[in-house]
Amino acid sequence: MSAARRVEGILDEIRAIAPAWRRALDHAALRRLRELTAELAATYPAGDARYRHVVAAAGRDVDVPHRRVRDLVGGRTVLVIGSEGRIGGALVAGLAGLGPGRLLTAGLSPDASVDGAEHRALDVRDRERVSRLIADVRPDIVFHLAARPVTGTAEHDTHDSVCTDVLGTRHVVDACAAARVGILVVASTEESLLLYAHDARSASKRAIELIVADAAARGRVNAVIARLAHVADDSPLLCRFRRSCREGTVLWLPAPTRRFHLQSAREAAQLLLVAATGVRTGAAAVHAVRDLALPATSLDLAVGVMREEGVTAMRIADDVTGRPPQHCPDLTGQAGLNGISPLFNAFEASGAERSISPDVDVVACRFRLPAAAVRQLDHLDGLCLGPREHDMADAFDRFARTLLEAGLAQTPRSVVRRVAHLSEPHRKHMTATDLMVNDRVRWWAAR
Secondary structure, three states, X not given: OOHHHHHHHHHHHHHHHOOOOOOOOOHHHXXXXXXXXXXXXXXXXXXXXXXXXXXXXXXXXXXXXXXXXXXXXXXXXXXXXXXXXXXXXXXXXXXXXXXXXXXXXXXXXXXXXXXXXXXXXOOOOOHHHHHHXXXXXXXXXXXXXXXXXXXXXXXXXHHHHHHHHHHHHHHHHHXXXXXXXXXXXXXXXXXXXXXXXOOHHHHHHHHHHHXXXXXXXXXXXXXXXXXXXXXXXXXXXXXXXXXXXXXXXXXXXXXXXXXXOEEOHHHHHHHHHHHHOOOEOOEEEEEEEOOOOOOEEHXXXXXXXXXXXXXXXXXXXXXXXXXXXXXXXXXXXXXXXXXXXXXXXXXXXXXXXXXXXXXXEEEEEOOOOOHHHHHHHHXXXXXXXXXXXXXXXXXXXXXXXXXXXXXHHHOOHHHHHHHHHHHHHHHHHOOHHHHXXXXXXXXXXXX
């Protein structure tokens, strides 16, 4: 039996012993999980090499045109929303050295001050407080990084993902438009590559970008997007894995086969600065680093950590609905085009251009929310006032499907037809969700 096949067998046995929906495990089950995890760590063929790529990614940088960025930031009022994380800290440190007239941070912590910056407590779910803060500060540039933390279980918590990520972004966009902010820079992630996703976290990232693009298309605010990869240095996922190994507690492994790219927090902050210089009229310019570390999986990270810290029992946090991970390279990849960022999907790749940084590519996102999507957003805003998770999940899925149809309708027909043609041979390997998306691509291509 090949090592890869044995790894699949071990993962299947772990799922059988401890399905994600089962809370308590007896001592015999835990002992067997430790045995299987130890065998996995010894058997997994790619663990060391990919984990070394993760560690190496923590030292990466982006070439930033410092004179251009200094001219943009120098003497101006700059507000960073969501500054508490690794990326936020690196961004604030970088901004402080560019000579802003006034530098402010805002986030959930009541006291997260950084040298040279004023701090304000802010929950982006509170529309009135967001509006009041931006109206009072009157910033020239706003960096919006606030998002629900990556814990490995966000896909099961639609309420927080929608209220914090999607509607929080809408609140910031509306407040910036009302206050006539000069530039709004919004952080997104590679999860936005999916045109539609059945999990809330991925779907929320797509929604964020389209809300920002709509505001830019309508001339409400000069907005740009920085599409980030997973942060390699001291990421929440790595920290959680290390803590589980050191404490001997169960290590929960999210979506073991889903691949993601990696970059350093400093690299992500530098990308945000580059993006700030890339405002375009009538579109939101999406920026992404071109040369990223090889994609990894949570299993790569877990095995690498266990080989360093020691083995502990592992469980798999699969989607409790039983749906397989959604991933279709022929819809989310570059559609056969080389030499551009892997964080652009098949619909964007042909429009990729070089930015002012030699390390960053950019794509103009031109999109307008249809009236139905605006009404659905208003409905979601009302649902955020209550705890009804089921109602929120259904409403958000309808909104995500509306965005899927609107996105395909507004994409040039030649691009849709090309993607439909390239993806056709791979339909037999698609998940049910990807097949549904591909069916809609084919429908629009035939029009």
